[in-house]
Amino acid sequence: xxxxxxxxxxxxxxTTERLALSAATPEGxxxxxxxxxxxxxxxxxTCGTAIRRIPFAELDHWSFAPDTGDLRHSSGKFFxxxxxxxxxxxxxxxxxxxxxxxxxxxxxxAKEFDGVLHFLMQAKMEPGNxxxxxxxxxxxxxxxxxxxxxxxAEVKYLEHFxxxxxxxxxxxxxxxxxxxxxxxxxxxxxxxxxxxxxxxDEDFRWLTLGQITAMLRIDNAVNMDARTVLASAPxxxxxxxxxxxxxxxxxxxxxxxxxxxxxxxxxxxxxxxxWRRDExxxxxxxxxxxxxxxxxxxxxxxxxxxxxxxxxxxxGQGIVAFARRVFDGVPHVLAHARVEGGFLDTAExxxxxxxxxENYAHLPAEQRPPFLDAILSASPDRVRYSTVLxxxxxxxxxxxxxxxxxxxxxxxTPAEAPPGYHWVTPGQLNWLAGHSRYVxxxxxxxxxxxxxxxxxxxxxxx
Amino acid sequence: xxxxxxxxxxxxxxTTERLALSAATPEGxxxxxxxxxxxxxxxxxTCGTAIRRIPFAELDHWSFAPDTGDLRHSSGKFFxxxxxxxxxxxxxxxxxxxxxxxxxxxxxxAKEFDGVLHFLMQAKMEPGNxxxxxxxxxxxxxxxxxxxxxxxAEVKYLEHFxxxxxxxxxxxxxxxxxxxxxxxxxxxxxxxxxxxxxxxDEDFRWLTLGQITAMLRIDNAVNMDARTVLASAPxxxxxxxxxxxxxxxxxxxxxxxxxxxxxxxxxxxxxxxxWRRDExxxxxxxxxxxxxxxxxxxxxxxxxxxxxxxxxxxxGQGIVAFARRVFDGVPHVLAHARVEGGFLDTAExxxxxxxxxENYAHLPAEQRPPFLDAILSASPDRVRYSTVLxxxxxxxxxxxxxxxxxxxxxxxTPAEAPPGYHWVTPGQLNWLAGHSRYVxxxxxxxxxxxxxxxxxxxxxxx
Numbered sequence: 061x062x063x064x065x066x067x068x069x070x071x072x073x074x075t076t077e078r079l080a081l082s083a084a085t086p087e088g089x090x091x092x093x094x095x096x097x098x099x100x101x102x103x104x105x106t107c108g109t110a111i112r113r114i115p116f117a118e119l120d121h122w123s124f125a126p127d128t129g130d131l132r133h134s135s136g137k138f139f140x141x142x143x144x145x146x147x148x149x150x151x152x153x154x155x156x157x158x159x160x161x162x163x164x165x166x167x168x169x170a171k172e173f174d175g176v177l178h179f180l181m182q183a184k185m186e187p188g189n190x191x192x193x194x195x196x197x198x199x200x201x202x203x204x205x206x207x208x209x210x211x212x213a214e215v216k217y218l219e220h221f222x223x224x225x226x227x228x229x230x231x232x233x234x235x236x237x238x239x240x241x242x243x244x245x246x247x248x249x250x251x252x253x254x255x256x257x258x259x260x261d262e263d264f265r266w267l268t269l270g271q272i273t274a275m276l277r278i279d280n281a282v283n284m285d286a287r288t289v290l291a292s293a294p295x296x297x298x299x300x301x302x303x304x305x306x307x308x309x310x311x312x313x314x315x316x317x318x319x320x321x322x323x324x325x326x327x328x329x330x331x332x333x334x335w336r337r338d339e340x341x342x343x344x345x346x347x348x349x350x351x352x353x354x355x356x357x358x359x360x361x362x363x364x365x366x367x368x369x370x371x372x373x374x375x376g377q378g379i380v381a382f383a384r385r386v387f388d389g390v391p392h393v394l395a396h397a398r399v400e401g402g403f404l405d406t407a408e409x410x411x412x413x414x415x416x417x418e419n420y421a422h423l424p425a426e427q428r429p430p431f432l433d434a435i436l437s438a439s440p441d442r443v444r445y446s447t448v449l450x451x452x453x454x455x456x457x458x459x460x461x462x463x464x465x466x467x468x469x470x471x472x473t474p475a476e477a478p479p480g481y482h483w484v485t486p487g488q489l490n491w492l493a494g495h496s497r498y499v500x501x502x503x504x505x506x507x508x509x510x511x512x513x514x515x516x517x518x519x520x521x522x
Numbered sequence: 523x524x525x526x527x528x529x530x531x532x533x534x535x536x537t538t539e540r541l542a543l544s545a546a547t548p549e550g551x552x553x554x555x556x557x558x559x560x561x562x563x564x565x566x567x568t569c570g571t572a573i574r575r576i577p578f579a580e581l582d583h584w585s586f587a588p589d590t591g592d593l594r595h596s597s598g599k600f601f602x603x604x605x606x607x608x609x610x611x612x613x614x615x616x617x618x619x620x621x622x623x624x625x626x627x628x629x630x631x632a633k634e635f636d637g638v639l640h641f642l643m644q645a646k647m648e649p650g651n652x653x654x655x656x657x658x659x660x661x662x663x664x665x666x667x668x669x670x671x672x673x674x675a676e677v678k679y680l681e682h683f684x685x686x687x688x689x690x691x692x693x694x695x696x697x698x699x700x701x702x703x704x705x706x707x708x709x710x711x712x713x714x715x716x717x718x719x720x721x722x723d724e725d726f727r728w729l730t731l732g733q734i735t736a737m738l739r740i741d742n743a744v745n746m747d748a749r750t751v752l753a754s755a756p757x758x759x760x761x762x763x764x765x766x767x768x769x770x771x772x773x774x775x776x777x778x779x780x781x782x783x784x785x786x787x788x789x790x791x792x793x794x795x796x797w798r799r800d801e802x803x804x805x806x807x808x809x810x811x812x813x814x815x816x817x818x819x820x821x822x823x824x825x826x827x828x829x830x831x832x833x834x835x836x837x838g839q840g841i842v843a844f845a846r847r848v849f850d851g852v853p854h855v856l857a858h859a860r861v862e863g864g865f866l867d868t869a870e871x872x873x874x875x876x877x878x879x880e881n882y883a884h885l886p887a888e889q890r891p892p893f894l895d896a897i898l899s900a901s902p903d904r905v906r907y908s909t910v911l912x913x914x915x916x917x918x919x920x921x922x923x924x925x926x927x928x929x930x931x932x933x934x935t936p937a938e939a940p941p942g943y944h945w946v947t948p949g950q951l952n953w954l955a956g957h958s959r960y961v962x963x964x965x966x967x968x969x970x971x972x973x974x975x976x977x978x979x980x981x982x983x984x
Contacts, residue, residue: 163780232776310695310956317696487532
């Protein structure tokens, strides 16, 4: 028996170049770039949704389990809020954490118009977004979504991601999410190219990467899910050189994972120490870090008529920043091998700085997080990127951070990085983001900014 | 302030070529290849070690905890044997599992002699090895080893791996181990090149990769730790083509990880159902799969005077095999996205067949594992590799399997692989083995066989 087989090159040519062409295309065929903010505003005004804080007692189908105190839905689906006990050599802590073992899909449809890839982006309402509606992937679906635990409508365009022709898949990788708030959460980050007619529904628009790049410079315009998918795409051209070879970078990272000790176990939410529960929140006794609260989403219209849910609300605006330096003509950013309690494996590469400053405001300067003061005191002409962006609006309420890329120098960020930090090129970060669990979700947001701007030859500085 | 920085190419040139030169060098400077088996025999005869099965009650410092029934050492170090509860859509099971959260080092020192890389290999006794002494990496050290929980001697050559000059690191990656027996175990697989004099102690020899390749064809000569380190080295030249591009292969694997459901939790060993504990063993009521037993290691001499320990003993010899086909001149093997309860993340790429046949002997043919019969009934002229090799002798007693690479055809293994299986080239597997948790430990053994033979231009068939 013979069967015809056809070999293909191991390295699929042209994907990076096609993405770069899209990034370098500042206008698309479907909507003018200048009109995108207004289109988002229109959906904000017309979505008719109101978010109201409610006491836990008003949650519908959600309750604290009598035995564990875990917060859960009566269907057993969606997610639970449980307790986590983490032990590190320097101390231990307990906290609430979201447990959501299902792998969801964050998917963007791509299609060529006039020879340029466009991406089908959605004006999507999420209750935790400070401005409700943001530019989002074509599909954001938990498995509960598409098995209809919501009792809601079909997820539009989902069929393109459930069984795609593999040769049309431009990106498909499992990525971690916030290790401080999620227990080992991961989502599938996909870009799938389609041929043939795909009509865009009224809350969808085909945009070039150049158009999305422009939106990344506007506060709270592009949601987290869109940012992480873009960061996973093979957008970066390989730099000729770097401070360390790829092999040396991996060896350093392996050493970081091996030397870091963290032991975590889940525990009943009722039993975590240092936190207290009242009618409206589960919060730390010192009010730092975050609270678990409840909201009612009213008049949402599109997917379901309305719902209530628990949601995590950070206590202040975060600062998320990469220090950036150019060595011998090649830009590098200073990555931090950061340990978070909810990571599947110890540490991931994080931005240079990732903190909510007010959690540390009571500490003397020398005990504050490394590099935080260097970033906060940078002169404006060294700030290459500064935009307020929020995290997943389905799980986090008003979780916005100022995302920064700041040029630094030898005095504040030496070429010989301190233990736990390593200079990497955007190309190296993008290479690692092609695999799971190397680059954390905050670093992926800044990586998306770096790679889209570089590919589109859009200067970073304002 | 200016500091001189020097960029290096992202891709370090020459490592693959230098490894290939070593693989193509059938004799080394230190010991004749034909003398290596005799040298291992000498250490077998002179090590003076006897392994004796003992009842659990004779274990020294090991006991079943009164509250959980977990088997543990009084120091809290080494490892514990606990219970695991695993739930999959098709059913659930409980089993004992080894919990050893520490990351150990499996390290091989490399050094050029006469322009050819040699590797410092040890004739090492491990109590579970069927023949006690096998060719092992320079260093096999748990963290308990090097923090002296043993109360034993220094680990020789360890200093080269604890803080190596990164530019001399040829391989450094965390790899998973047996997901059926270990809970999320991982070890650091390292090859570090040294310059200058490094004297070889009497139980160490410098061997070329060609010499090690010859040893891989002898039953139980090369231990598991050596095999996984070799598989992690960038040995494979990239093939020009494959049935699927690297990107498509990753997309398929992401889909497999996303669609597979397994939920595991640790539980008290005392409470697992379907198993019973007697004086000498913890075993399944139907005696399938494996037993937990205890051994006394007497007169071991080198590291410590003797010790007792629990150890896992599989119930029969395994069959571990890759089906191999050549498509358009490029060899491929059929990888299986296999779910094991102890994996950190759902599935890893495993050999086509990985089973202990007698665990399935009672089942009708159509319920036996896929491809098992095709491998077992292959005519001898299609068997390209067939060697009995054993797993980690520090944790597993007589855990030997026949490792096979078998040429197959369209009738038994179609080019269009069934769900859960994918054809991959050795180069693709070797690329993935450069990252954590893609390639399981059994597949890495066969990968080491494939890459060393190909790099050394040693024909696979006998």
